[in-house]
Amino acid sequence: MKIFGYQLPAMSSLILWGILWELVGQFELTFFLPPLSAIFSTLMEIGTTKVFLKALAETGYAFFVGTFFAIVIGIPVGILMGKSRLIDELLLPWVNMFLSAPLTALVPVLMVLFGFGMKSIIITTALFAIWIIVLNSRAGVMQINRSLIEMANSFGASPKDAFFKIYFWAALPEILGGVRIGFIRAVKGVIIGQLLISIVGFGALFELYSANFLMKHFWAVLIVLFSISFTIAEFLAHLERKVAYYAARR
Amino acid sequence: MIRYRSYLLTFLSAFIVLGSWEIAGRIPVSYSFPTFVETITAFWVLLLDGTMFVAYGETLKPLVVGVLISAFLGIGIGLTIGLSKKFDWLLSPVFVVMQTAPLAALIPLLVMIYGIGLTSKVFVVCIMAMPVIVLNTSGAVRNTPASIIEMGQAFLGTKRDIILKIILPAASPIIFAGLRLGVSAGFIGAILAELKITPTGVGDIISYSRSIADYPSMYAAIMSIILLAVIFLNVLERIENFLFKGTRQGYASE
Amino acid sequence: MSNNTNDIDNAVTVSNVYKNYGDVEALRDLSLDFPRGQLTSLLGPSGCGKTTLLKIIAGLLPADSGEITVNSQPVTGPGPDRAFVFQDFAxxxxxxxxxxxxxxxxxxxxxxxxxxxxxxxxxxxxxxxxxxxxxxxxxxxxxxxxxxxxxxxxxxAQVLLMDEPFSAVDEQTRRKFQEDLLNLVKNENKTFIFVTHSIEEAVYVSDQVAILLPRPSRVSEIIRPEGFRHKDATSIRRDSEYLDIVDRIWASLRTYVE
Known part of the structure; x- marks a missing residue:
């Protein structure tokens, strides 16, 4: 939007919403919305406490281990599916099913199988992220130009060379797209896992704060989570745009 | 042979997966891992004694109400954002943040505000389902091919005509896809609400059978809701393909 | 055969039109008349503003200054007196x-x-x-x-505005279209304004070809290929005047092609 001929930056309206929030808080219209400034000063206080840092570290750990497994398993499986029709036909129905399935329902199963702890949260995170990574890697391989593969064959590339030097790179834009969506899903997964298994990380903090009606603390944690997930999403979108140049002219 | 190949492979693949489930259950890999046959039996028991129907009546209530509210509000807001630059600037960022943020974290807060009743659960479904509906709708409106809008202007269409007869029909495939994704997110919300807020409906079967270590029933309930969601979304996708068959093509560029 | 150019009846007139896109000058002081019942082509290399001019006549784009009239009425927006044929069909x-x-x-x-x-x-x-x-x-x-x-x-509508209407169809279909267009001009008493980047097409179908040169656009020349208009559709492409005009236009445009 333009004001007096000056183009306003894309996300600038969030500042307006922040001011509105501050006003609602200052006039104490509702108990649930403390002023934004108070939330930030609370954030400064708890931001350095051990509890908070421990929750952050645990969440980060679960997130990175979960996405690591999702990527390390998901990309090769996707590439294999794109290359081999048999594997594709065997796996695709399941991948599609889990992609649209409400995976939240599986958390109780993970809890009874793997216990109330980090392991279940990591698996939840990986489960949220992996299917889209598989599907995008598969799509990336399937759209590879036939002549590129024939070129590799005619120059006598070994299967290993073909896999790492052709398939992976040619499918890279789609793979990265899948990883980006996978990361966004993993953020949701790691939070949902912690909420349901509420004795680790931020899940435990949420329980503590909401049980004691510590609104400022609650919002402070929420804002940290929202900003981190938003930053991750934007960063990955930026990376994806950087490789998009060669996606367009393959 | 070739004709039946894909059916055969689907069947084979189901057989392998369910077979390994059965074997893993028989070893057993874990005390709390029932076999496939036990799970299916528990499923039929729950279905035949009516427990399942009562439970789904309860579970689907917040889902249906929430999705309806989200569809109504979401498409309305999406259209406003898509048609007006001011509202685009004002509201788009809010929904973009909502889309990427783990909104599930708001649940404890919603419980504090609205208690543990239906309202909270409907709210959970709404905050999960709404962003994708809004963003799809506004994106679809904004991406209406410029040339057919120009055509409407050249042939003297009023603003109202152009919105109702050109922009809306052009956007409807993407809006519908947004609704499908909204329903998908709504399922997550409904289940989350039942597991986190108060165990009712299917969530109740899951929690109760877990507490008495009746694992087959627990697995059966979980399997049933996943299957229900997958089948329902699949049907929606088929309706979508049927309704909008061919209408995504037909431009000169193809 | 030829019209008397002095008291010719113009269906559309464009006088002293300017159009800028930001800092880019698209049209500068462009004036052009379109005789009633005839087909006028706007021909030029890409980026010469021919589509811009057509959309200004259609009322889809506003001109920065200058005047366009259709049947002596100034154009302020799209109107019932004009109909548009789109490049991508729309x-x-x-x-x-x-x-x-x-x-x-x-x-x-x-x-x-x-x-x-x-x-x-x-x-x-x-x-x-x-x-x-x-x-x-x-x-x-x-x-x-x-x-x-x-x-x-x-x-x-009395005026038909055609924006590269045949550019997205294959060559054979295109030739058929061009022949059909000649009959259309003869039988329907309408004024046609036809944007194209094909020299052969412009010369083949037009009563008047306006050659536009780019950046900023201006009319460099108006050619009226009249000698072969009475011939039947199939023999025009072998007519020597037709071939001469095509060559002449190419000679003047070739310096503008990268």
Whole structure:
């Protein structure tokens, strides 16, 4: 939007919403919305406490281990599916099913199988992220130009060379797209896992704060989570745009 | 042979997966891992004694109400954002943040505000389902091919005509896809609400059978809701393909 | 045979039109007259502003300054006296051929039975009888543009604005279209304004070719290929005057091609 001929930056309206929030808080219209400034000063206080840092570290750990497994398993499986029709036909129905399935329902199963702890949260995170990574890697391989593969064959590339030097790179834009969506899903997964298994990380903090009606603390944690997930999403979108140049002219 | 190949492979693949489930259950890999046959039996028991129907009546209530509210509000807001630059600037960022943020974290807060009743659960479904509906709708409106809008202007269409007869029909495939994704997110919300807020409906079967270590029933309930969601979304996708068959093509560029 | 150029009746006049896109000067002091009942081509290399000029005449874009008149009335926006044929056809993909052809009339508030009767006639005229209930995606590119043409004809505007209408169809279809267009100009008493980047096409179909040169656009030359207009459609392409004019235009345009 333009004001007096000056183009306003894309996300600038969030500042307006922040001011509105501050006003609602200052006039104490509702108990649930403390002023934004108070939330930030609370954030400064708890931001350095051990509890908070421990929750952050645990969440980060679960997130990175979960996405690591999702990527390390998901990309090769996707590439294999794109290359081999048999594997594709065997796996695709399941991948599609889990992609649209409400995976939240599986958390109780993970809890009874793997216990109330980090392991279940990591698996939840990986489960949220992996299917889209598989599907995008598969799509990336399937759209590879036939002549590129024939070129590799005619120059006598070994299967290993073909896999790492052709398939992976040619499918890279789609793979990265899948990883980006996978990361966004993993953020949701790691939070949902912690909420349901509420004795680790931020899940435990949420329980503590909401049980004691510590609104400022609650919002402070929420804002940290929202900003981190938003930053991750934007960063990955930026990376994806950087490789998009060669996606367009393959 | 070739004709039946894909059916055969689907069947084979189901057989392998369910077979390994059965074997893993028989070893057993874990005390709390029932076999496939036990799970299916528990499923039929729950279905035949009516427990399942009562439970789904309860579970689907917040889902249906929430999705309806989200569809109504979401498409309305999406259209406003898509048609007006001011509202685009004002509201788009809010929904973009909502889309990427783990909104599930708001649940404890919603419980504090609205208690543990239906309202909270409907709210959970709404905050999960709404962003994708809004963003799809506004994106679809904004991406209406410029040339057919120009055509409407050249042939003297009023603003109202152009919105109702050109922009809306052009956007409807993407809006519908947004609704499908909204329903998908709504399922997550409904289940989350039942597991986190108060165990009712299917969530109740899951929690109760877990507490008495009746694992087959627990697995059966979980399997049933996943299957229900997958089948329902699949049907929606088929309706979508049927309704909008061919209408995504037909431009000169193809 | 030739018109007397002094008291010629102009259906459309463009005088002293300027148009800028930001800092880019698209049209500078452009003036051009379009004689009634004739076909005028706007010909030039890409980026010469020919489509911009056409859209300004259509009322889809405002000019920064200058005046456009249609039947001596100044243009302020789209009007019932002009109909547009789009380069990419601009068909509604969810509507049948019948509804697409009748869509211009629908927007003008003509009732259904009346507008379908009119559309029916023009669907027949452009040779799409039997396809009334087909959808655009079921038609070939050439057939889609026939739908676009029928839509423009059915609103019965005196001026037909055509923006590279044949550029998205294959070569054979294109030749057929050009022959059909000659008959259309002869039989319908309409004024045609035709944007193209094909020299052969412009010379073949036009009563008057306006050559536009780019950045900023101005009319560099107006050519009236008249000697072979009376010949039948098939022998024009072998006429020596036709070939001479094509060569002459290419000679003046070639320096502008990268």
């Amino acid at each position: 068909l509604l993909p969810w509507a049948t051929v019948m509804r697409n052809v009748a869509f211009g009339l629908e927007l003008r508030g003509v009732n259904q039975s009346e507008r379908e009767a009119i559309a029916e006639k023009y669907i027949g005229d452009v040779g799409l009888k039997g396809f009334e209930n087909s959808y655009p995606h079921e038609l070939s590119g050439g057939m889609r543009q026939r739908v676009g043409l029928a839509r423009a004809l059915s609103v019965d």
